[in-house]
Amino acid sequence: MMQNERRVVSVILQNEASALSRITDLFSARGYNIESLTVAPIPESKYSRLTIATSGSVRVIEQIIKQLHKLIPVLRVYEHADLVEKEMAMVKFPIGENLSDIETLSKAYNGKIVNVGNDMIIAMVADEPKRVSHYLEAVKRFNPKEIVRSGTVALER
Numbered sequence: 001m002m003q004n005e006r007r008v009v010s011v012i013l014q015n016e017a018s019a020l021s022r023i024t025d026l027f028s029a030r031g032y033n034i035e036s037l038t039v040a041p042i043p044e045s046k047y048s049r050l051t052i053a054t055s056g057s058v059r060v061i062e063q064i065i066k067q068l069h070k071l072i073p074v075l076r077v078y079e080h081a082d083l084v085e086k087e088m089a090m091v092k093f094p095i096g097e098n099l100s101d102i103e104t105l106s107k108a109y110n111g112k113i114v115n116v117g118n119d120m121i122i123a124m125v126a127d128e129p130k131r132v133s134h135y136l137e138a139v140k141r142f143n144p145k146e147i148v149r150s151g152t153v154a155l156e157r
Helices: 017-032 057-070 099-108 130-143
Strands: 005-014 033-041 047-056 073-078 083-094 111-116 120-127 148-150 153-156
Touching: 005 017, 005 057, 017 033, 017 047, 017 057, 047 057, 057 073, 083 130, 099 111, 099 120, 099 130, 120 130, 130 148
Parallel strands: none
Antiparallel strands: 005 047, 005 073, 033 047, 083 120, 083 148, 083 153, 111 120
């Protein structure tokens, strides 16, 4: 049995209508898994950078890369080997929770308190995906009301 691997792939593509759907259609038509997907325009260009975290056997990953190269709006595909990878999460806590404990924990994961309202506290962290998962596990004791998590962004070293 082939072992599944996690890979991060960046795709530079034309910033045009339906470009993202062509990428996601490729994954869904072939049954490939997308763990996370982020996309944003590249400043001062007509292109966007899409970062996909995916998993599968080595053969499946190779097929994904080959298929991405064939798509029309795709300019370039990077399969990252040596990368810096980050993810963000924001968590809303009830105001009754200990603000300094939440702040201390958030700082340990490259985060901080970003908003304090009448009935809630919002903290955010930006760290490696595995560490963001650990943070989200650790904050459970503060009774989070809502959690949002971004997808992976990555740059080759």
